[in-house]
Amino acid sequence: xxxxxxxxxxxxxxxxxxxxxxxxxxxxxxxxxxxxxxxxxxxxxxxxxxxxxxxxxxxxxxxxxxxxxxxxxxxxxxxxxxxxxxxxxxxxxxxxxxxxxxxxxxxxxxxxxxxxxxxxxxxxxxxxx
Numbered sequence: 001x002x003x004x005x006x007x008x009x010x011x012x013x014x015x016x017x018x019x020x021x022x023x024x025x026x027x028x029x030x031x032x033x034x035x036x037x038x039x040x041x042x043x044x045x046x047x048x049x050x051x052x053x054x055x056x057x058x059x060x061x062x063x064x065x066x067x068x069x070x071x072x073x074x075x076x077x078x079x080x081x082x083x084x085x086x087x088x089x090x091x092x093x094x095x096x097x098x099x100x101x102x103x104x105x106x107x108x109x110x111x112x113x114x115x116x117x118x119x120x121x122x123x124x125x126x127x128x129x
Contacts, residue, residue, distance in 0.1 A: 004125040005032055009026060009079065033106050033127070039088070040089050040106055043093070046103040047072045056088065071088045073087070
């Protein structure tokens with residue numbers, strides 16, 4: 001069974017241009033919606049490929065216990081919601097056993113002002129702001 005996913009676009013959190021507009025990220029990837037995750041996460045190798053800057057190192061607890069993780073500054077845009085998050089994403093290893101190739105985990109820090117309805121029978125989700 002697959003978890004709920006949404007398509008997101010990920011890139012560097014560059015400053016706005018002269019008109020005050022932010023450049024939308026161009027790298028599309030599926031993101032897993034994880035209401036059990038306090039922080040949103042990004043695959044460590046994916047963050048390095050995108051050239052995202054490390055802004056912190058944080059101890060994070062997960063399935064394998066507590067471990068030090070890099071924290072990256074990223075710009076994530078969700079076109080279906082016309083919303084974006086420019087902020088910290090914890091770098092984690094999603095590549096090893098990630099059959100679905102999700103490179104981002106959308107956690108509660110991203111979902112805090114959203115309404116999520118998950119139909120467990122069909123696996124469908126409704127996500128709105």
